[in-house]
Structure formats: C-alpha cells, structure tokens
Amino acid sequence: MARHVVAKAEEIPPGSRKLVTVRGREIGIFNHEGEFFALLNRCPHQGGALCKGTLVGLVTSDAPGTYDYSRPGEMLKCPWHGWEFDLRTGQSYCDPKSTWVRAYEVTVEPGEVLAKGPFVAETFPVSIEENYIVVEL
C-alpha cells in the first residue's frame, strides 16, 4: 500500500471528476460538494468505463407510487447497462454484498506535508503552496 499524489486539488472542482492512472489502474476521482471519492474505472458487471457514467440521486420507496429521493449526485450509473454504484462505498444498489467496484481512500494534502514524504508523485512536481489529491493503493 502506498499513497499516490494524482492531481492538484484545484484541477477537480466540486461537481467534476478526473480519470487518473495509478500503477496501471484507471481510477476516477470525483469531487462531490467538496468531498473526494475514488473508484476503479471498471464496472464489475461487464467491464464498462464506470467512471464515465452519470451521477444521479438515490431513489427508494416504501410503497408503489412513492419516490423517496435522497443523496443527489452520489450514485454512479454505468454507461453500459445502467447499474448503480454508491460513490461512497463502491457497492452496487441491486446486489451490494457481492457486486461492488473497488473504492480507494482519497485525501487532500497540502504540498508542504507531501514534500516530507513518503509519497509517490512521479508524474508531476509538488509545490508546497498548493493542495494535492492523494490516493492510497
């Protein structure tokens, strides 16, 4: 397990996402209202580019004809077959126990902390004045 610096925080403002490659894995970094999440860009169903899917809210229901809508923007729908995944956990809605996508720890770290290491930041130089996205894997 190592901590990888993958982007400047300012590159991924709220409501946006960025695809990065860490140790050969494509990972989607999402900024949801200032919180960062990271998911493997591979749907466990048939391998679709999950992190290019649409973010929607969670809808549940207690009775036919009622729609309980919550957590807007926290469910990621695979662009291939529409399976929904929880941005926070990677679990699928339909089969959370056995169908899930790998979710990674993401933190935002100031450059001055990063400069002390130990971090893997081969791809770009770290400046102590800025904040950076760090993914652990």
Next chain:
Amino acid sequence: MPHAASGIDCDIHPALPSISALFPYLPAYWSEQLRVRGTDGFDSILYPPNAGFSCRADWRDGAKPGTSLEALRRHALDGFGTRIAVCNLLYNVAAVRNADLGTVLARAMNDWLAAEWLDREPRLRAAIHIAPQDPGAAAEEIERRAADPRFVHVLLPAMDETLFGKRLFRPIHEAAARHRLPLAIHAQMTATHATTSNGWPSHLAEDHIAMAHAFQAQLLSFVYEGAFTAFPELRLVLLESGFAWLPNFLWRADRTWKAMRAEVPWVDTPPSAILREHVRIALQPAEAPPDPAQLPILLEQLGGDELLLLSTDWPHAQFAGNDPFPAGFPATLRRRVAEDNPRAVYPRIEVSP
C-alpha cells in the same frame, strides 16, 4: 399406468351448453335483452368446439365438450383418480363492452356453476368469474362469492386490452388478497385488441403461441406496478401458460431490473425472487423438451419444487393416457405438484362445502 394424479387438479373446463343456460340466473332485463338481441354466446375462440385440440378424441361423446357432468366425473375425476378439481369457464365476459352486462354475466356464471356443478359433485371447486372492465363491481363479486369456500380462485384472461397489475385493478387485488384467493390468469383472449404487439396474426396457431408473451407482460405488470408490494398475500396462478419459457424470462427480467430499477423503486428485490414467491403455474399443457432426459434440467432452471400445480386441462387434448405428468417428470416431485403445492396456494380448498 397407475393413476398418477390422485390429487388436486387446478384446471378443468366445464362449458355452458348455450347462453340460455344462464337465463335463469340473470336479472329479467338482461335475459330479455340477450333473448331479444339473439346474442349467441361468448365461448372462447381459442377452442373451437370441433377442433381436435378442444377435446380429446377418447373423451368425445357427441355433445359439446365440457357440457356433461357425467363425462366430467368419468374422465376428469375418476379417470385420473382426482380428489378435487377446479372448474374454470372459458367464457369471454371480459370481452363484453358493456360492463354492466359483463358483470351480470359473470355473476350468473358463478351462480350456474354453484347450482349445476358444485352442488351435484362434492369433488368440484370453481373459479370466481369476474368482469374486470368494472373493477369495483368485480371486487364486489369476489366479496360475495368468498363466503362460499368452494370458490378457490379468481379468473382473469391472459390477453385483454390492458395489464391486470395496474392500479385501477387494486379493488380486485385487495379483495383477492384479503380472502387468500389467488388470481388465476388463464390463456384466453378477449379478441377486442390485437393479440401481438405487432398487430393481428393471421392464424389461430399464432394466437396460441403469443400467449407466452401475454403471460410475461402480466407477470411484469404485477411486479412493477407494485401489486405484491401493496398486497403481500396476493398470489397468481397461471393456467395453460406452459412453463418452459419461465427461466429465460426470469433471467431477462432480473437483468433488466438491475439496469432500470430506479424507475420502480418500490421493487427492491429481483423480479425472479418476487415471482417465485407469488406465482404458481399449472402443469398442462406441459411444453416439455422432446428428450425426456432434459426435463429435470428445465425443472432445475425453474428453481423450486413449489412452483408447479397439477392440471389436466380437461377436456382439452394436451396429453394421451391417464398420466398428466410428461415423460421424465421426477417421481419425487409428483406428490408435491399433485397435493402439497395446490394445498399451499389454495388455503380454502380442503374446507368442506
């Protein structure tokens, strides 16, 4: 061959000799209307009386098939060693545009069945016939008839101009669920609308095959409209549906649910799980694989020993001899299908009249 059935047959078909048999059971206005109009009846066009499949050759006696109680006793009851058999009239009341006429016809059919068949033969049970075009009146008929324990399910046609899971049929769902009366959907067409989603086919043989799709659409309607969510006690019994199409249908239904479940958030488990709990299917006509060795594979794919119910479909010609189970049907499952499964889905069936 031994009597393989010796159980509960959930689908036999007595028939009205003619519409005039209902006149004594109709309000005076309506029997006069039918007489004055010369209305000739509402027999199912799926089974033309002289067609070979409408009655087994060894059961034909010159009369219109299904009209003789003696023939029913001899062939449908004694012939199979049947303890109890459920009578379903394939009389097309759902096709009657005038809902008032449909309602009084359905009520008359139930009265006629009780008086002319059930009262004379204690081994018989019957469907509650309803006119679904007036759901409120249909629910009232269920309510009225539920007091008589010889009525064990509520009959609906597979093909109509709508799908019976829809909310406007809630009065029917509610009444049926409250009295533990399964809704029995029978291969039947009202012929008031095209029988395929591509319009009218040219031949009756196409209508018969198109039924499988109609059953699938009805099952999905009950799941996705949330009928089982609203009424967990509700059960469906499919009659003359066949069952070989079911595994493929369930696989596809589950796959589609995973993609589109946000459209129906009250469906929070896979459709296959909901349907396995709430649906039972009659054995005949059994579209079994040509190779009997493959039948156990199909049964395993159906998933569950609780699914099938014994039926002979008397007097229709679905199989020869006195064993309604298709070749290759596991001996260990027979008692379940003939006794345990029907008793579980028909809690009223053992109540003495």
